[in-house]
Amino acid sequence: MIIAVASGKGGTGKTTVSTNLTYVIDEDVCLVDLDVEEPNCHIFLKPEFEYSENVGIPIPEVDIDACDFCGECGKFCEFSAIISLKNKILTFPDLCHGCGGCALVCPKKAIIEVKKNIGTVEKGRSGNIDFIHGRLNIGEAMSPPMIRETKKHIETGQLTVIDAPPGTSCPVIEAVKGADYIILVTEPTPFGLNDLALTVEMLQKLKKPFGIVVNRSTPDCRSVHDFCLDSGIRLLAEITNDRKIAEVYSRGELVVEQVPGYIEVFKRIYREVLDDIDKKIDNNIFRIKE
């Protein structure tokens, strides 16, 4: 089973929820940090890395002696990553999506694909937790291929918690695509609510089951609660606005280890998630029977 932790807005507490949640799960569990642009989970879990692998995406390389500058490659490429001039071929690796089309359409077979390094996957252990993260090289524009490659290291069947990147576009979709359940972390502010609504819309489009955790909950702003009530979304838990959590977070430590009472809070989140998954599966079976 894969549980992904996501949020539209950045800085709402995704990493806090994913690391602390993984820590309190009393099972064989793996944490995968897919926020490959800014991975942070390792700061909190301090894993010992045992394995590292460079990730490359295929980009074209042209054998200029074999090329007759017919221009088929440039005509084919939807991303303008390869352009054919009179006696020269220009390639733009940053624009390349690695589809391999140019090599396939070349009548002279003058294009081969080579790997361009875009980042690193690292694996290790932190206590009883298996840990995997992807790290995009700085200056690389495209994170989805990096996320895709990191996901390949997830062991089928192992209970896995994913820390997803923020937003509602390609990177987060790539990160949550294979997940069975998504925990949306939000904060009770207008920005938080606005981005929550966008993320909910995204998950409904992906047809994924999800529930909401309200972080830094205060009695001042109840708009997120009203949103959950109105749209019938399960509120999994509230984490109160507690300066102690902010301080522990700032030092790169786990709340469940440092502040009494929070082990129970995160265990409850896990129970709520399992319960919600069970209910949603039950509902589906019910629907099929109908």
Next chain:
Amino acid sequence: MQIKELVIISGKGGTGKTSIAASFAALARNKVTVDCDVDAANMHIVMNHDIQRKKGFKGGKEAYVDPDLCTGCGTCFDHCRYNAVKMIDKLGKDKAFIEDISCEGCGVCVEFCPEGAVTLIQQTSGEWYISNSSFGPFIHARLGIAQENSGKLVTLLRLNSRILAKENDCELIIIDGSPGIGCPVIASITASSMVLAVTEPTLSGIHDLERIVELVKGFKTIPLTVCINKYDINIEITKEIEKYCAANKLCIVGSLPYDYLVTKAQIAGVSVVEYTGARIALSIKKMWRKIYYSLIQ
């Protein structure tokens, strides 16, 4: 007159980019404001504005299989590197079906389909707006849910902000960027006049600041300044950030205290400097003055 572009980014999300950018928009004279965080646009919430013009954004293309022509041969399935082709369609028949969320629009399936059953269709992947705000022209957007090409949309917004700035004789463009270091961020800072990186004194904040500094350094000519937001949450780490900035010759233009008034301003739907005259607002004003004078120099 040369138009200056200031981009506010952060690496880590939730450090206060938008609150600071909106305050700058309120303080600066004669400028165009742009929300380039198109993935999760928020600035419109604290900018009192009226939408004047609304335009569709044509992003990428997606492949579509004509079920009447498809024979289910699986050539497209074999060629697709994004696992976007399923060999069972919506009616349960053995025909190719392309999942829109996985399709990158590369066109390989179109090229190699022996039946000519696949076509690329241009997608409208969002909307963008030119608004009148209480602080002058404001450009913002809404990227469609689960859409790609946020970098392309950012480039489009910036291009239009420059046109708008020329038309209105504005000397300055204020850009609210997105978190991370990927495609929309790169599109936001390319060829800008100055970048302000907003960080916070947490280990995650430092880690992400280092990555964003590396990224901006890659552009060589763009000056980078730093703001430490909520500096009093962890004074020790604030000192570490100061040391890091000194070692890397980065100017810290402001250190802002943690203040719940920032959230209150957001709930009231205005910028911090409009909402309050408290210390937090004064610190933002001081920071703005520093940035403004180094920008026009």
